[in-house]
Amino acid sequence: MTGSRPYAEVIGDPIVQSKSPAIHNYWLSKLGRDARYDSCLVTSDDLADYLAERAEDHSWLGCNVTMPHKQAIIPHLSRLDPVAQRIGAVNTVVREDDGSLVGYNTDAAGFLEPLRERLSATHLFRMARIFGTGGAARAIVASLLEQKMTLVLAGRSVAKARAMLADFGAADGHHVAPLAHFAQPTDFAFDDREGCFDLVVNTTPLGMHGQPPLEIDFSHIPPGSVIYDIVTHPAETAFLIKARERGFDTVDGLSMLIGQAAVAFEKFFGVAPPREDGDKALRQILS
Structure with a gap:
């Protein structure tokens, strides 16, 4: 998946149910950003290899993390943000320029x-x-x-x-x-x-x-x-x-889902997502 177009993604097992691609790609489209957000099925057995591969991919900005990896991913990361450290769970990983993988928790x-x-x-x-x-x-x-x-x-x-x-x-x-x-x-x-x-x-x-x-x-x-x-x-x-x-x-759960995604989006793409309508249009898409 290495390429010149920057991307982030969500990982988990299962992953087909995730609404994260719809949220992030909606915001990217609204901003006119040449980037994408994907989903990737990653099993527990594949987690270490997945992270090692992505750390070498300069187009990969990071990933959101769903079950069952929120705690299992921690030993594979370079370091944790203090909030993630205190919570003991990671739902967002950001790749830094040197390939370091930093774990965050935007759920809170x-x-x-x-x-x-x-x-x-x-x-x-x-x-x-x-x-x-x-x-x-x-x-x-x-x-x-x-x-x-x-x-x-x-x-x-x-x-x-x-x-x-x-x-x-x-x-x-x-x-x-x-x-x-x-x-x-x-x-x-x-x-x-x-x-x-x-x-x-x-x-x-x-x-x-x-x-x-x-x-x-x-x-x-x-x-x-x-x-x-x-x-x-x-x-x-x-x-x-x-x-x-x-x-x-x-x-409802969409409030937390969109709220945590907004924090992760800014970490991945370096800009706040467009939320001027109070997420009304996005909620219609997700519903």
Whole structure:
């Protein structure tokens, strides 16, 4: 794939479902840039050889990284950005002029982007209920801890949830729970939430096309919560639809996807992507 035309790409296994090429190529077209963004199926066995080959390709600007490589790729990189180092996961690799491969994590910034206005306000208390303990959850947990939020981390394995919090030095004052706990109704009476910010985040693939639904009973969700589902296929998940029917504000997975892509795009191509329309046209393409 060596050539004179600069390119970046997304790698993973599987990779056919990735919306990243549509996002980046849309922005490149809008800017009139002579560059491209591809997708490349890379298995775990092929990862080291893939990176060694691309490091020698002067046209290759870098890649975005999807499952299952976000943590496995780290030993193959020259160095990590401090954010990626803290999170312990990489979703963006940039090739420097000398062939060095630098790992970044843009998931954290992309996740927080649609919450910035709310988080800029002053709150008496902030709590996030996070469903899932995978690679995406690591970036989200790290970003919310920086926002001074108390976390409830729920997964199929309570031990894995507890270990993740411990990785971030956040064992005290935070909580873990089995994901199944939230599927059963509760008669818990929430106290006055005025002045509080409550966030509920689904980081699991549950609710994705071809996956079982996310089973959450809304009696566990405080009034006034923001419901955030990072699933992108479909962007309108059953969880978000049910939340809106109950009057909750919602954020869909395309918000995080586009937000993290914007940070990566600037690292690859050296210019901010065109987002003057609030991503309206791009969202129509992706939907």
